[in-house]
Amino acid sequence: MINKAIYVDNNATTPIAPEVYQEMIPYLTQYYGNPSSIHTFGGQLASKIDEARQRVANLLGALATEIVFTSCGTESDNAAILGILSSNPSKKHIITTKVEHPAILNLCQHLEKNGYDVTYLSVDRSGALNLDELQKSMRPDTAIVSVMYANNETGVIFPIEQIGRIVKSRGSMFHVDAVQAVGKIPIDLSKSSIDLLSLSGHKLHAPKGVGVLYIRRGTMIRPFIIGGHQERGRRAGTENIASICALGKAAELAHKNIADENNIVRKMRDRLEKGLLESIPYTFVNGDTVNRLPNTTNISFEYIEGESILLLLDQHGICASSGSACTSGSLQPSHVLRSMGVPFTAAHGSVRFSLSRYNDDSEIDKILEVMPAIISKLRAISPYTPKTK
């Protein structure tokens, strides 16, 4: 097993913060009780869950009662959409975008086979939505509009509040998949039109296997997992206490560190991006570079293919990802880049670097040092590389 890496794949998953790990340990060792028990040994844990719930609420500007713990971002997305649909049985229309995560896209495609109508909003070359298209797509029977806060591949941020105003003025429910945004950019749900919001623990330095669905007070939603009374009957199943407390701690840390994400991490990202564009020809950034997460850059290296780039980076212990077909296990390049109209050639050669506050300048130096040689090596093999050099 490799344990030393230059990890710049934080949109895939993040390292667990040391403070978060410490927070978990007691619940994996001595405090194994069930928070639903009458005895003090188990029952005392309920207050720990309440504390974690309050910490997540603080990060989002929400009320503690609006926070429901789930097992992951995908569960939160499924619970939001299926829960709203089943409490609005007469409404058969859903609006989402072409660049959503598979947790939303594949769910919507599944719903289409079961009698629902889905509108997939398109994006332009910079990855931005056309709000007129949203206006025109709204229907009296639109049950829910689900739009991601920020894109996992490009980091492009959607104008959530503008979208929310349109959705709420037409009487539909508004769900936001904020898995990539939470902890990276400030979110204040007390001043928002968002009805439901999904987040995932492992994207903000908590472990895998825990997520949250924020449900605005007063929202009519049917439970998705049915069983006991946990999470006020909205999500049954004995609580994953260690992970819930971990997520609470991670939320508290994110709240404290959000300025660093936007200063220190952003500076490293910008230096990496600028350095790569300057030192390597036939290279460009995918997506809007202004409305973008501070940690993400998606760069296309023309004439070569992404998996080969990743394999060569891997030799240096550098972990990144690509929108190329070969890395996805499918045969087509990233649906996000294709929806943006990025040429296939450039989509195959795209690499995403996503940073976190656990990266440092020496790591950026290392990437900048090895990348030009990696790209030249592959371009020397490629039949498409221009011969002018």
Place this chain on the structure above:
Amino acid sequence: MWNYTDKVLDHFHNPRNYGEIENADAVGEVGSMACGDALRLTLKIDKNTQTILDAKFQTFGCGSAIASSSAMTEMIKGMNLDEANKITNAEISKFLGGLPPEKMHCSVMGKEALEAAIANYRGITIEKDEEEGRLVCRCFGVTEDKIQKLALENNLHNVEDITNYTKAGGGCGACLQDIQDILDAVWHNKKEKAPAAEAPKPEAAKKLTMVQKVKLIEETLEKVIRPSLNQDGGDIELIDIDKNKIYVKLLGMCSHCPSSSFTIKSFVETKLKEFVSPDIEVLEEQAND
């Protein structure tokens, strides 16, 4: 994360024979940037002995595409053209200690570039894909001929295998049923050509008594249908027969297969129509318990 063999990684990290032979005697080009991989092969050939003196490749593609290209050039150097033309994609894959199933199309690309280069040397114009038979997969430009050829060469029976070897069906997916039909035809014809199979073909009779019909249905289920379902971990149970309506229940893996209704209609019913009577209708018995 792909499970590449050490040999694949070696040929990827240290590719042999990359580049371009100037004034090459033969050039073979396959793939395209849009498809995600492409290979340009140039050869130097001894005109008298028809021997490949040198081979160089240029490849746009993933690790296994580059490794397959490198391996192929190593294999063919020193061979004469007839020998080289006989190399199969399976041999390229074997040379590398195997490729992940999803990456078999990389070895196919190596084989095709070699074929194209040899054809180019022999002055055979390489026909456009569209002309080599009906176009099946529009996303990756794969023809019926190519699917048939690879299915027979590599003993491929599933649509998924065809996708792994040719990419066909890996894009929009609109041609998946078409590929299944092609495979059915390939293997059905193959069976008919082969000497009488061990399972005697039950004779379809026009007028059967009820008892004869029941016997024939049971025989068809036993000898034709059940063996095929068993391969996928499934089974079938005959529940009732009401004139030409046959009620069955799928068991095992088949019972919760999302394509169970497809199995009933397109496989079970087709076979019973063929062997028992064209008037037969097969219905799935819903579990009551």
